[in-house]
Amino acid sequence: MTPIAKPFVPVEVPDLVDVIEAELTRAIVEGRLGPGSRVIEAETARQMGVSRAPVREAARRMERQGLLVAKPRHGFFVRDITVKEIDDLYAVRLSLEDCAVAGACERIDAAGIARLQAQIDAMCDQAPSLTPPQRIQLDLQFHMMLCEFSGNARLLRLFATIETEVRMIIALLDNHYQDPLYVAKAHQPILDALAARDEGLARAETREHITSAWHHVRDRFASQHPPSRYQETPPS
Amino acid sequence: MTPIAKPFVPVEVPDLVDVIEAELTRAIVEGRLGPGSRVIEAETARQMGVSRAPVREAARRMERQGLLVAKPRHGFFVRDITVKEIDDLYAVRLSLEDCAVAGACERIDAAGIARLQAQIDAMCDQAPSLTPPQRIQLDLQFHMMLCEFSGNARLLRLFATIETEVRMIIALLDNHYQDPLYVAKAHQPILDALAARDEGLARAETREHITSAWHHVRDRFASQHPPSRYQETPPS
DNA sequence: CCCCCGTCAACTGTCGACAGTCGGCCGACG
DNA sequence: CGTCGGCCGACTGTCGACAGTTGACGGGGG
Numbered sequence: 001m002t003p004i005a006k007p008f009v010p011v012e013v014p015d016l017v018d019v020i021e022a023e024l025t026r027a028i029v030e031g032r033l034g035p036g037s038r039v040i041e042a043e044t045a046r047q048m049g050v051s052r053a054p055v056r057e058a059a060r061r062m063e064r065q066g067l068l069v070a071k072p073r074h075g076f077f078v079r080d081i082t083v084k085e086i087d088d089l090y091a092v093r094l095s096l097e098d099c100a101v102a103g104a105c106e107r108i109d110a111a112g113i114a115r116l117q118a119q120i121d122a123m124c125d126q127a128p129s130l131t132p133p134q135r136i137q138l139d140l141q142f143h144m145m146l147c148e149f150s151g152n153a154r155l156l157r158l159f160a161t162i163e164t165e166v167r168m169i170i171a172l173l174d175n176h177y178q179d180p181l182y183v184a185k186a187h188q189p190i191l192d193a194l195a196a197r198d199e200g201l202a203r204a205e206t207r208e209h210i211t212s213a214w215h216h217v218r219d220r221f222a223s224q225h226p227p228s229r230y231q232e233t234p235p236s
Numbered sequence: 237m238t239p240i241a242k243p244f245v246p247v248e249v250p251d252l253v254d255v256i257e258a259e260l261t262r263a264i265v266e267g268r269l270g271p272g273s274r275v276i277e278a279e280t281a282r283q284m285g286v287s288r289a290p291v292r293e294a295a296r297r298m299e300r301q302g303l304l305v306a307k308p309r310h311g312f313f314v315r316d317i318t319v320k321e322i323d324d325l326y327a328v329r330l331s332l333e334d335c336a337v338a339g340a341c342e343r344i345d346a347a348g349i350a351r352l353q354a355q356i357d358a359m360c361d362q363a364p365s366l367t368p369p370q371r372i373q374l375d376l377q378f379h380m381m382l383c384e385f386s387g388n389a390r391l392l393r394l395f396a397t398i399e400t401e402v403r404m405i406i407a408l409l410d411n412h413y414q415d416p417l418y419v420a421k422a423h424q425p426i427l428d429a430l431a432a433r434d435e436g437l438a439r440a441e442t443r444e445h446i447t448s449a450w451h452h453v454r455d456r457f458a459s460q461h462p463p464s465r466y467q468e469t470p471p472s
Numbered sequence: 473c474c475c476c477c478g479t480c481a482a483c484t485g486t487c488g489a490c491a492g493t494c495g496g497c498c499g500a501c502g
Numbered sequence: 503c504g505t506c507g508g509c510c511g512a513c514t515g516t517c518g519a520c521a522g523t524t525g526a527c528g529g530g531g532g
Contacts, residue, residue, distance in 0.1 A: 051517040064300050073484060073523060088390040095335035099327060154324040158394055287487045309493060309514060
């Protein structure tokens with residue numbers, strides 16, 4: 001009897017900090033915590049039934065992801081988006097994903113191609129029945145996988161710090177998103193180029209894809225912020 | 237009597253966390269904490285005469301910069317460099333700086349050009365008298381300024397997270413660095429292209445510059461790690 | 473009427489304490 | 503002789519408490 005080499009996978013211990021971070025993040029991307037509003041450590045801890053320490057740490061993590069900003073001795077605030085920040089973010093995203101597809105084009109194998117294809121197919125199949133957050137999730141997951149298949153762990157880490165913020169922006173600006181089927185299919189040219197190992201084409205398609213998303217988000221922002229509007233901190 | 241408009245500048249409050257972070261970072265880049273060694277919160281706090289909370293937070297910051305790695309429930313460890321991580325890091329750095337010069341080429345003004353030139357001049361002038369950490373500092377500062385002049389705040393933030401790690405790598409692998417004067421002058425072509433607003437050239441020069449540094453660091457690593465050598469955790 | 477300076481409440485920064493977990497060690501059992 | 507189970511020290515995760523700082527409010531003085 002040959003026992004399976006590794007019948008078990010490492011068990012996931014849901015860290016308290018992780019839970020808090022997820023909860024806080026949800027509150028933001030779902031709009032319960034609007035841009036600019038203050039996040040009070042003690043109050044948050046009380047509501048969640050934990051102490052301030054893990055809340056503090058979760059907030060710090062979200063600061064690194066750009067969801068929160070910390071003013072020393074004044075606490076954390078939900079980031080307030082400006083059009084410049086959208087531009088900055090997408091410019092960086094463009095660079096990172098360009099780096100990712102370049103790497104992926106060299107290192108991805110058949111299994112990787114298959115997983116990416118499966119991701120697109122899943123998006124297409126489930127397109128009609130997905131909630132907006134789910135669509136966003138699947139979409140960004142594809143891009144995250146690109147970074148993963150680039151084999152560059154650091155690139156993946158950096159992209160991950162951006163990804164959450166992109167998600168927030170999309171969630172806030174583009175609640176109904178675009179036609180999910182269209183979005184899903186928009187990824188196909190990238191994957192095709194990747195499968196053909198055509199680095200130049202893959203990079204061009206990626207740039208095109210991101211740039212298009214960039215413009216789309218930009219337009220949505222412009223339409224939702226007609227002149228200029230101030231966000232203030234609501235009371236606790 | 238016309239009082240000076242703004243006779244005072246905002247006072248810098250040296251946050252305890254900042255101090256601890258700086259101290260820990262110095263310990264690493266100066267080699268007092270070798271790669272792989274464990275950083276014990278309580279012990280560190282005791283030695284520095286503070287409590288664990290700020291030490292913990294400083295360590296988290298350094299984790300985000302890649303100087304430390306955190307194993308849940310096992311604490312922090314000084315990052316152990318591998319050649320793959322050097323490659324990953326420099327690949328990302330290449331992308332980010334490419335993005336930076338592209339942006340800088342569009343947005344930099346005469347004052348910016350002047351500041352960059354001053355930075356190069358300073359490096360040249362002080363070249364003979366600089367300690368290795370100072371040389372590294374000035375060198376990386378130039379690149380940080382490129383990001384700054386790109387006008388992309390997020391890019392600057394992302395690059396900052398990488399910068400410290402690059403510094404560590406250089407400090408660990410290349411204690412005597414290259415000829416400081418040569419290094420200083422190597423930046424001139426980038427600046428010249430920037431001043432001429434030749435984006436293509438500026439990007440090419442930058443890629444060339446970073447790639448060259450990449451290869452140099454890679455060689456040094458290979459020469460210092462002949463076959464393969466394990467780093468273990470020394471006692472406290 | 474406006475400005476300036478205490479006063480005050482609300483939070484953050486920091487601390488010490490306790491419980492839970494991990495790896496190492498040792499003795500016992502097969 | 504190899505393996506299992508319990509014990510132990512060391513540290514991290516988490517908590518509640520205290521001190522210092524900040525912005526707001528309100529009462530005198532100009």
